[in-house]
Amino acid sequence: MTAVAPPADFGSAELRAGTTRVVVVPALGGKFISLELGGREWLWRSAGRNPKLPEDGASYAELGDIGGADECFPTVAPCLLPSNIARYGGLSLPDHGELWSQPSSFALETRPEGMYATCGWQGRRMPYRFVRGIFVGRAAQVEMQYAVTNDGRSPLPFLWSSRAVFPLARETRVVLPEGARVRVWSQRGVALGGPGAEMRWPRAVAGGKMLDLSVPEAVARAYGSTLYVDGAGGRAAIEQDGARLEVQLDGAAPPFFSIEVEKRAWTPFRRARDEHRVALAPSIGAPASLAEAIGGWRNAAWLEPGETREWTVTWRAAS
Numbered sequence: 014m015t016a017v018a019p020p021a022d023f024g025s026a027e028l029r030a031g032t033t034r035v036v037v038v039p040a041l042g043g044k045f046i047s048l049e050l051g052g053r054e055w056l057w058r059s060a061g062r063n064p065k066l067p068e069d070g071a072s073y074a075e076l077g078d079i080g081g082a083d084e085c086f087p088t089v090a091p092c093l094l095p096s097n098i099a100r101y102g103g104l105s106l107p108d109h110g111e112l113w114s115q116p117s118s119f120a121l122e123t124r125p126e127g128m129y130a131t132c133g134w135q136g137r138r139m140p141y142r143f144v145r146g147i148f149v150g151r152a153a154q155v156e157m158q159y160a161v162t163n164d165g166r167s168p169l170p171f172l173w174s175s176r177a178v179f180p181l182a183r184e185t186r187v188v189l190p191e192g193a194r195v196r197v198w199s200q201r202g203v204a205l206g207g208p209g210a211e212m213r214w215p216r217a218v219a220g221g222k223m224l225d226l227s228v229p230e231a232v233a234r235a236y237g238s239t240l241y242v243d244g245a246g247g248r249a250a251i252e253q254d255g256a257r258l259e260v261q262l263d264g265a266a267p268p269f270f271s272i273e274v275e276k277r278a279w280t281p282f283r284r285a286r287d288e289h290r291v292a293l294a295p296s297i298g299a300p301a302s303l304a305e306a307i308g309g310w311r312n313a314a315w316l317e318p319g320e321t322r323e324w325t326v327t328w329r330a331a332s
Contacts, residue, residue, distance in 0.1 A: 051330025154329035202236035
């Protein structure tokens with residue numbers, strides 16, 4: 014893919030070192046709209062949707078779903094928290110959480126070893142501070158440093174996901190450790206056993222056929238699914254056109270990777286064909302709904318009052 018130009022109506026910041034380039038749009042919730050590593054652009058961008066200024070509580074699908082990479086916190090899917098949660102019982106959380114829908118603070122500095130930028134957000138429905146640092150240096154990698162602090166007086170439940178969207182083509186391959194546990198959160202147009210069904214990466218059985226989940230384009234003619242993978246050792250990768258992008262998640266508990274596929278029915282219109290995509294997202298907690306993570310899945314993360322949690326995500330081009 015070629016270099017991606019920033020949206021004309023919004024300011025952006027570019028971090029570059031050697032052949033590594035990241036473009037961030039603070040006004041769009043700190044969204045990444047370009048990630049160049051190893052001599053290629055990796056992120057998918059919609060050919061038919063123009064970015065719009067985010068609105069708190071708005072539908073992500075309508076305003077924010079233009080591709081790139083977003084931070085989701087304290088939930089991914091919209092949900093209503095269980096009534097028995099102290100202070101937060103009955104709280105309604107919006108689609109893709111709160112970060113994408115508010116401009117982030119932004120600071121950029123040039124250091125001898127590379128460029129460093131910081132984005133910051135303040136909780137609106139829950140009392141937290143969320144900070145993401147981005148470092149681009151001489152190595153062919155991008156390091157993202159995270160910290161979230163609970164400023165409230167009650168334990169704070171959360172999910173986090175850094176959802177990076179990639180183009181889905183015949184040769185696209187998602188790489189995770191053989192035998193890692195996979196659970197289904199959603200499915201459409203393909204029978205993977207329904208929500209909560211379990212399997213071992215990369216194999217699944219649907220309609221009496223063995224499927225290879227690591228090659229998502231071949232799973233079904235047209236479908237959508239969201240899967241959560243644990244036991245992956247904090248490592249995953251995506252391969253495109255013979256190139257490989259690796260991601261490592263350090264310091265997260267409980268760590269997951271989510272894989273979200275959107276493959277629409279064939280159409281003669283190229284713009285619609287370009288909508289085929291796969292999102293690979295290092296995550297803390299599962300599934301996409303914080304209410305379900307607290308409930309049946311029992312995989313929510315918690316912050317005690319005054320606690321700060323830190324973790325790191327590194328994207329690197331494989332040599």
